[in-house]
Every structure is written in C-alpha cells, then in structure tokens.
Amino acid sequence: MDLKSGYPFWAVSNGLMQAFPRLDADLRCDVAVLGGGITGALIADELARHGFDVTVLEQRDIGWGSTAASTALLQYEIDTHLVDLAKRHGEADAALAYRACADAIDGLQDVASAWRDVGFARNRSLYYASRRRDVRALEQEHAARQRHGLDVELLSRARVREDYGFDAPAALLSTQAARVDPYRLTHRLLQRLQKQGAAVFDRTCIADIETTSRGVTLRTDTGFNVRAAHLVVAAGYASQHWLKQRVARNRSSYAVISDPLPQDQLGFLADTLLWETARPYLYARSTSDSRLLLGGEDDAMDIPAKRDARVGKKARTLLKRLHDLFPGLAVTPAFSWAGTFAETEDGLPFFGPHRQWGPRVHFAMAYGGNGITYSMLGAGLLRALIERRRHPLWPLFSFRRMER
Structure with missing residues (x-):
C-alpha cells in the first residue's frame, strides 16, 4: 500500500537513520514480527525483553510506512467517548480500556526513557x-x-x-498525555534489538504464509523461508491484506x-x-x-x-x-x-488470533487516533497470549467482539 504522500516531517528531519539488511537465508525463531513500524518495534521489544528469539521483517525501509506520517499524539482518550463505548460494550469494559490507555502513557515513557533524542x-x-x-x-x-x-x-x-x-x-x-518522534523511537528500539542479537530485516517482502499446529512458515518473494513458533502481523493498515474479513475502513x-x-x-x-x-x-x-x-x-x-x-x-x-x-x-x-x-467501528484496536489463521498467527491492528498507545498495550497483551496467560483486555480487544 502507498501509505503516505507529501513530506512527512519525521522522515525529512531524521533521514534514513539506518539501513538494515535484507533477508538472504532461511532462518528460525520463536516469534516473527511482520512490520517494522512503531507497532512492530514496541511488540518486538516487549517479546525480546522477556526471552523470546524475535525476527522483524519489513517490506520497506524501517519506519517508512505509516509511522513516518504519524503525528504521534499520545493520549489515553479514545476517539469514542467513554460514555458511548459503555453503551456498546458495558461500562466496566469501557472503563477498563480507558484506564489501560492511561497506564500505557506511563509505559511509553519508560520505553522512551532509554534515549534522550526521541522527542518524548x-x-x-x-x-x-x-x-x-x-x-x-x-x-x-x-x-x-x-x-x-x-x-x-x-x-x-x-x-x-x-x-x-x-x-x-x-x-x-x-x-x-505525551508526545514523541515515532520514527526515531522505532529506529532506536530496533537498533537496540539488533545489537542484542535479534534479527531485523528491511526491504524483505513476504509473499506467502503457511500455518500448522506447530508453527508458521513465511516465504519471501525471493524464495527464503522464516520458520517461527508464532507470527505477529503488525504491518499497520496493510495488515488487512492478510484477512478475508473486512475489520476496518481506510481513511x-x-x-x-x-x-x-x-x-x-x-x-x-x-x-x-x-x-x-x-x-x-x-x-x-x-x-x-x-x-x-x-x-x-x-x-x-x-x-x-x-x-x-x-x-x-x-x-x-x-x-x-x-x-x-x-x-x-x-x-x-x-x-x-x-x-x-x-x-474500526467502535474506535478500539484488534489484537490476537483470527479464526481464518488459527492460534499461532496474531494480528496487531492498533487502529484509531491513539494507535501508539494501543501498540504499547498490545505488546503486553500479545506476550500474554503467546505465553498462554490470560489478559484482562483480550476479550475486548479480540476479534470476538465483532461476533457480539
């Protein structure tokens, strides 16, 4: 997808901070993260810090999709008012979402505090x-x-x-509330992961995904395979390419x-x-x-x-x-x-598996006006799912709510 136009300030002011390598061999990992924007970077960071062998795959340059165009207002306030969200999902769940987003601002501060140059x-x-x-x-x-x-x-x-x-x-x-340079934060997170031994690849396009009961295989358009126990699809608004069901509308x-x-x-x-x-x-x-x-x-x-x-x-x-x-x-x-x-229709994100793909493929669709806040929440939620732990936000942020 062509996700941006004009001259996004973050890309102009930062330039191409680092060129990561293309994938040029088969590999194995615990979790493959498809998408090298701010959402994929936050999720990969969360998983790697808790012991998972993570591989990040991006079809463009790192951070060059929607992340470069984001205006990065970090808010707990969801585009849908709490009172309106309560009418859809009940007041308890609506309040849970709002309080979790408030906590995510503190979480983003903790993540960004490792660097002085990310504009937080x-x-x-x-x-x-x-x-x-x-x-x-x-x-x-x-x-x-x-x-x-x-x-x-x-x-x-x-x-x-x-x-x-x-x-x-x-x-x-x-x-x-807070603010940040999302492009620079994405690069800083993935540079640190690479230095710690994680595999980060850009200009690597995934052409096909196959799943079994034991794992996931991703095939690149150049013929290489990535075999992982789990896949997280964090490709921003292009993630919808991998679903037959329409779950959001592009704007x-x-x-x-x-x-x-x-x-x-x-x-x-x-x-x-x-x-x-x-x-x-x-x-x-x-x-x-x-x-x-x-x-x-x-x-x-x-x-x-x-x-x-x-x-x-x-x-x-x-x-x-x-x-x-x-x-x-x-x-x-x-x-x-x-x-x-x-x-999305209700302003909430989608995190977790979709019935089309089974339990080993997780989607990270941090859609809406406060997508970076959602991404911070989703990182912890997805780690809980991969570790087979319950998470209080999963029922509300899962695809199941479309079936209510």
Whole structure:
C-alpha cells in the first residue's frame, strides 16, 4: 500500500537513520514480527525483553510506512467517548480500556526513557467543545471519567478564554498525555534489538504464509523461508491484506508543520495537546524543536493519487482553522503531508488470533487516533497470549467482539 504522500516531517528531519539488511537465508525463531513500524518495534521489544528469539521483517525501509506520517499524539482518550463505548460494550469494559490507555502513557515513557533524542515529553490534553450543543456530552464524559478514577477537569467558557486565550463553550483538561518522534523511537528500539542479537530485516517482502499446529512458515518473494513458533502481523493498515474479513475502513488524514516558533508564541501549546469534539477533529501539538504540528481534515479518500492532490488544500484549511482560533499566532508552514490510516467501528484496536489463521498467527491492528498507545498495550497483551496467560483486555480487544 502507498501509505503516505507529501513530506512527512519525521522522515525529512531524521533521514534514513539506518539501513538494515535484507533477508538472504532461511532462518528460525520463536516469534516473527511482520512490520517494522512503531507497532512492530514496541511488540518486538516487549517479546525480546522477556526471552523470546524475535525476527522483524519489513517490506520497506524501517519506519517508512505509516509511522513516518504519524503525528504521534499520545493520549489515553479514545476517539469514542467513554460514555458511548459503555453503551456498546458495558461500562466496566469501557472503563477498563480507558484506564489501560492511561497506564500505557506511563509505559511509553519508560520505553522512551532509554534515549534522550526521541522527542518524548509529558503533556496535558485540552479537549474543547467545537459547538455549544457539545457541552452536554462533555459534562457527561467528565462525570463518567471521574467516576472511574481518571484525572480530568471540566473547564467553563470563561476558564478556557482566561487560561488558554481562545473561545470555546467548554473543555476537558487531562494531565495524562505525551508526545514523541515515532520514527526515531522505532529506529532506536530496533537498533537496540539488533545489537542484542535479534534479527531485523528491511526491504524483505513476504509473499506467502503457511500455518500448522506447530508453527508458521513465511516465504519471501525471493524464495527464503522464516520458520517461527508464532507470527505477529503488525504491518499497520496493510495488515488487512492478510484477512478475508473486512475489520476496518481506510481513511486519509492530513498534517502540516511550521518552522520553529519562539516559546512565547507557542504559549500553552508548548506542553499541551489540543483537539476538539467535532469529527473529523482539528488537533495541534508542539515538537521538541518548538514547531507547531497541526492535523486533521480526515476524509474517506483511499486512492493515493487523489489523496496526494489534496495535501496542499488540506494544509491551507488546517492553517486557516488555527488562525480562526488564535488570530495573533503567526505560523509559517514548513512541510505538509497525508497518510492513510484505518479506523474500526467502535474506535478500539484488534489484537490476537483470527479464526481464518488459527492460534499461532496474531494480528496487531492498533487502529484509531491513539494507535501508539494501543501498540504499547498490545505488546503486553500479545506476550500474554503467546505465553498462554490470560489478559484482562483480550476479550475486548479480540476479534470476538465483532461476533457480539
């Protein structure tokens, strides 16, 4: 799949950090991870740290698919409100998902703390009502999150104007959020794994997968075989290629990033993620070098050439919407891009085996607006499944929920 267009900032700013080798011989391992983006890197790291012999296989260069296009807002807040998720799956499961995502932010901080250059920083999250009629939903969401021990504050219009300098009928302020450079973190994780003896291959395309009761065999398009006890398919939105059942829909999202700004111009955006109740939503966050990153304007376009043609217009729209909120903020755009993403009907990911493939093939579909948070959760969930342990999130994040 052609997953991105334009000039994704992470790829431009970091360049090709390291070329990993192509697979040029048969090999065996405990777990093969198909996909060398941030999801595959987090899962491979989790498994390797707990004693598994892991092989990572990526058909492009490492981190060059959706990871390079990600805007990497790290939030516990799921695109589906807790109150709406509770209507679908019950309040206990909805709260479990939200609390697990909150814990995942701490987990990502622990992972990223090994390096100083991956752009990780703790942030707050300001979720504002786009329209007056959205206030009631925010009030209900505030009550539900507080009921389940989540740290959140409901702000009035006056408080939003006084503390943040723009006009919105209400907002939810959360402290459990962060940001990261996903491309650099992916490379750092896989470089460390390689140094520790794990096999990491890029430019290696898997043409066929065969399963037996004892393991999985992956065949490359150049004729080499990888035999593993388990396979994790973490190929992002291309993972759907390996399933006959449609489990998500592809969408395109657009982003633009500014030249570096003085700290006094960034204001609260220096340490706060901003997003809104409208769908699709506008969102903004800063980077470690004081740039402002805007995203949104999602649409259902899944044709790369047509998606590419929309990048310029979408970037202008994002900048205009920012100007409408903050007329005094002067932003000079540096790069703009688009990426193809996927979303599930309820906003939750899928992790684990699918009946089409049997118990030794696990999918890691961290779909939705907080995919990196989901990937952190999924790493632990998949390790539990491979170790034949129960995990509290598996029933909710498994393909079984499509059968309810």
